[in-house]
Amino acid sequence: MSQLLVEYPQVCAEPRNAWSDNPLARGADGVLRYGNLTPALTELLDIQVHTFAAREAVVEIGGPRLTYRELWYSASRIAGGLQEHGIGYGDRVAVRMPVGARWVQAFLGALLSGAVPVLVHDGLPDAVAERVIRDSCADYVLDGGGSAAGYRDALPDGAAFIDDGASLGELALLCYTSPGLELCPKGVELTNENLLSAVRSVVGALDLPTDGLRNLVLLPLSHASGCVDQLLPTFAVGGTVVLTPDPAAVAETLVAERIDMVSATPRIFDGLLPELAGLRLDRVRQVCSAGHRAELAATDPATSDAVATTLREIFPEARQWSVWGATETSGIGLAREDAATRDILGFAFGGTELALWGPEAETGHGELLCRGPHIAPRYWNDPQTTESRFTGTWFHTGNQVSIDPDGLVRRATPD
Template sequence: MKIPAGTRWLRDDRVIRRSGGILQYDCLEPCLAELLDRSALRFANRAAVVDRCGRVLSYRELWASAARVAGGLLDQGVGPADRVVVNRPNGFRWLIGFLGVVLAGGVPVLPDPTCSSEETAEIEAHSGAVLTLGDDLPDGVAFLDGGATPEELAVLYYVRVAGGGLRGVELTNTNVLSTIEAVAHAMDLRGEGARTVLTAPLSTAVGCGVQLLPTLAAGGTVVIPGSRVIRAPWRHLRAAFPTSRCVRGWGVAETGGIGLLLPSEHRPRHPRSVGVPFGGIEVALLGPDAERGIGELLCRGPSVARRYWHDPSATADAFADDGWFRTGDQVRIDAEGFVEPLAVRVS
């Protein structure tokens, strides 16, 4: 059963239906590097990132450092579409390294934060990475390659799947930019003063795609807290940041980190819901009870990945030709379109 798109909440009229039937954003930038470069120039003197010690990097400082890393990568032979593993903990150096790969025209490869050193080595081999950024970042003459196209690979997330294995999720520039637009619109990030506290590791789709990149694109400030904050339960986060908006939602790497969002005014009436579709995401149900509003959640939309990296069997199982992704999550969807989880896949 397909659930009609465009609920009366979180509607975005910039999303239009194109060939193939999948909703798409109109007038996106060609690639992530160009979007972020425009933001860096426009908001040069604003604070881009603050760490737990109170240290601040402005957009100008962040971009200058990332561009030098890009130049250093170029000196080491990294070219357009080359994969580069970013293997550092949350912090300034992770951010500078990640952006350096983007500016060099490369593809950041982001291991699941639970990966062991042996698993990271497997990711390096499986992704065909030409380099891994660890403790030391390359340094060279400032460089920016903004020539990527919308359908080229922008980031490669390695996520843990049932059984404990790892799988590479391909996200194109269109996927990533669509997530940015969806989050910026739903969270009203436009305008000076937006501050986002990271509540997920930067190497995840939520930490990078949903929290970091939309904030930078909008000229806001990313706050990188200590690891104890990231691991804190929901109620502790709300207590630690009483004036902030704590948003409940659902998303996985395969959907660009987004998918469902629960408007705060609807929490009292829908205490178990993880939200309604937004950002051009459409949902459907699969299974014998789909007509009664219960089944496996399917998603499609502009941020949804096209396939798994070098895994045709898993791709055929999870991604349909018409754009639907099988999440593996059992849910209930009510008459208003609110989604309530029943059983969530282990991943």
């Protein structure tokens, strides 16, 4: 049977699904793009630093509390230190550090130096981490050193420096796919346009406020879902990213830090339920559950429903969001709000457009394809995989789904 690619135009069943009114226009390549982005991620962050200088930018429970001014200054000194080590524009700097304020400083320091940060989860086995670092051709590695002292000493220091010469189409971040998804993680190139578009889409979809959002981020910062879809959008609205290296401190943190929003994966939320049992936290207004294409196959829908039900009891005033994406889509693509049906993945949002691939595509069933301004242009140093996973501007997610006439995407149900 022949393989068909069938596009599904953006359709909103109700006004609520048109979450963002940001200007999108179709480019010459057919992709919807935002028309008023800053030239680079560093420029957007620089604007926010000057706007919200005295606000807390990042809080590490049991560690540093940094305002935007303090974070930016410390990151610029790390950038200066990297420059003194010969790191410059376009070089790769691997960040393999424990979650915390220092991770954020290292990540931003790499960005400000003009280098491309390479995100390496500090929980990866050494052999896998070394393979990722080697594949990325990293010119410098920022790692944790295995102790608090080593963690601090791992960060270079020099005269404050900021490289602001990047442009929208240039490589800004190198993320690797989850080891559980492929035998060997693959590097995914994300440009400034990809990152800025994802940030704009998340801010619009979740309607993030600019009056001091406090976001407890439990997602790994080394993944697109944590870095691109939570850390950066929170900074984009002048909010505070709260990090808890110790999971046992989550319940206390939710109260003591006056948390407005909490984000994690369904698996992380499931593991936290015993600790949160019996709590009722009316202050929390948003709960964001992020899933990726590996979890789509691995997560039991019934378990996900049970977790969502319990979270509604703990956070009765919160809007519950489920956001689905892949590293190749900057971690975003589909979203749903408090859906009652367990097989629903959601509607496309931001500039995401959908298509189906396969012999039954015309009947609404097949492999899900996505395109948009947040879709990576290619894999790092891997033209063969790029060719196999992209059809023109369309990215093959590998997930079998159905799409309703109103644009709602559901998991494919087994025969």
